[in-house]
Amino acid sequence: MSLSFRMIIVLTSIGLLSGGLLVSVGFLTKERIALNKQREIEAAITAVVPGTSSSQKLYEEKDFTIYAGKDEGGNLLGFALNTSAAGFQDKIILLVGINADLTKINSLYVLDQKETPGLGAKITDRESFLVFWENKDCSGPLKLRKPPVASPEQLSPSEVNTISGATVSSEAVLSAVNGSLEKIKKLKTDGKLIVEGKNGD
Amino acid sequence: MATKTVAQDFIKGLWQENPVSRQLLGMCSTLAITNAVINGIAMGLAVSFVLIFSSLLISLFRKLIPSQVRIASYIVIIASFVTMADRFLAALFPPISKSLGPYVPLIVVNCIILGRAEAFASKNTIGRSVIDALGMSVGYILALLVLSAIREILGSGTILGIKVMGTWFEPWIIMILPPGAFITLGILIALANQIERKGKLRR
Numbered sequence: 001m002s003l004s005f006r007m008i009i010v011l012t013s014i015g016l017l018s019g020g021l022l023v024s025v026g027f028l029t030k031e032r033i034a035l036n037k038q039r040e041i042e043a044a045i046t047a048v049v050p051g052t053s054s055s056q057k058l059y060e061e062k063d064f065t066i067y068a069g070k071d072e073g074g075n076l077l078g079f080a081l082n083t084s085a086a087g088f089q090d091k092i093i094l095l096v097g098i099n100a101d102l103t104k105i106n107s108l109y110v111l112d113q114k115e116t117p118g119l120g121a122k123i124t125d126r127e128s129f130l131v132f133w134e135n136k137d138c139s140g141p142l143k144l145r146k147p148p149v150a151s152p153e154q155l156s157p158s159e160v161n162t163i164s165g166a167t168v169s170s171e172a173v174l175s176a177v178n179g180s181l182e183k184i185k186k187l188k189t190d191g192k193l194i195v196e197g198k199n200g201d
Numbered sequence: 202m203a204t205k206t207v208a209q210d211f212i213k214g215l216w217q218e219n220p221v222s223r224q225l226l227g228m229c230s231t232l233a234i235t236n237a238v239i240n241g242i243a244m245g246l247a248v249s250f251v252l253i254f255s256s257l258l259i260s261l262f263r264k265l266i267p268s269q270v271r272i273a274s275y276i277v278i279i280a281s282f283v284t285m286a287d288r289f290l291a292a293l294f295p296p297i298s299k300s301l302g303p304y305v306p307l308i309v310v311n312c313i314i315l316g317r318a319e320a321f322a323s324k325n326t327i328g329r330s331v332i333d334a335l336g337m338s339v340g341y342i343l344a345l346l347v348l349s350a351i352r353e354i355l356g357s358g359t360i361l362g363i364k365v366m367g368t369w370f371e372p373w374i375i376m377i378l379p380p381g382a383f384i385t386l387g388i389l390i391a392l393a394n395q396i397e398r399k400g401k402l403r404r
Binding site: 011116 | 288
């Protein structure tokens with residue numbers, strides 16, 4: 001058997017063998033991985049729209065998804081907006097929870113971020129950042145408070161806090177939140193925001 | 202004699218030929234993922250899985266693979282195990298898979314694995330190759346544990362997420378950033394060299 005023939009045989013069979021192995025591993029794990037992603041989103045929706053027992057995807061475009069959160073009776077409790085903005089290092093992906101009238105932000109949930117640990121990464125921390133974004137009046141755009149304040153009570157209803165030393169990250173979160181609010185309000189005025197079943201308001 | 206070789210094949214990976222502190226292999230992932238102990242453990246186990254199984258297969262096929270295509274063959278074998286490890290992590294431990302990010306797929310190009318394949322598994326019996334891979338794996342895990350423990354304690358004041366430092370402690374954020382990895386690794390390698398030199402003088 002000539003050498004080149006042997007090389008072809010060996011490489012082909014190793015390739016086929018690993019290909020076959022990987023197909024079966026991919027097949028085994030595919031469902032589980034999809035389920036994990038689904039669960040993560042659902043847990044986040046329940047976190048930002050409290051009381052949600054079922055969620056429904058209402059609208060989807062590039063980097064923007066609207067989920068409706070409903071209680072057991074099918075009543076609309078609010079919306080969860082999956083949105084993103086460019087942070088300091090990479091995209092910050094977050095979920096914005098708002099009430100059914102689009103007037104109040106319940107809370108935020110950061111799904112993915114690669115900000116600097118200790119500085120920008122504080123956007124995932126409730127005590128030092130997220131608590132300043134809860135129960136905010138969002139009938140108009142939100143504004144950043146600079147310099148930051150120590151407790152949420154010191155902010156006006158449409159003001160949110162900055163992280164000192166991480167203005168870029170704070171502004172990214174703000175632009176993601178304001179951008180997503182604008183989009184959902186526009187969809188509502190255009191009559192494109194239709195929720196099946198009973199309406200909350 | 203036989204048991205002596207087996208022991209030697211295993212033990213050399215722990216200190217004398219430790220992949221991190223003595224051979225300086227696989228530095229990229231070592232530096233990148235040791236910011237928390239849990240990441241160090243997960244990465245150590247993922248690399249061990251790939252190292253042990255690819256050493257086994259490469260040693261098994263060593264007489265069949267023509268030397269002209271050996272690197273290509275090794276890489277295909279290694280890449281298959283890496284993909285398997287990556288899928289399993291994503292399926293069973295999604296948070297760990299997320300925090301390790303691209304470093305699991307990058308095990309393919311981790312020099313420890315190709316290095317052991319080329320230097321050991323391609324020349325030795327299956328038994329010896331697996332023992333060698335086991336020793337290297339344990340050595341790698343130990344090195345990652347030491348590095349990530351130092352970095353997590355100083356950088357976050359925690360170990361495995363549990364607070365170990367008092368409230369007086371202000372975390373040294375630099376320790377969980379890339380410079381902290383270089384500083385810690387540099388000091389550890391210097392220490393290892395110093396210990397090794399002292400040992401030689403005594404001998």
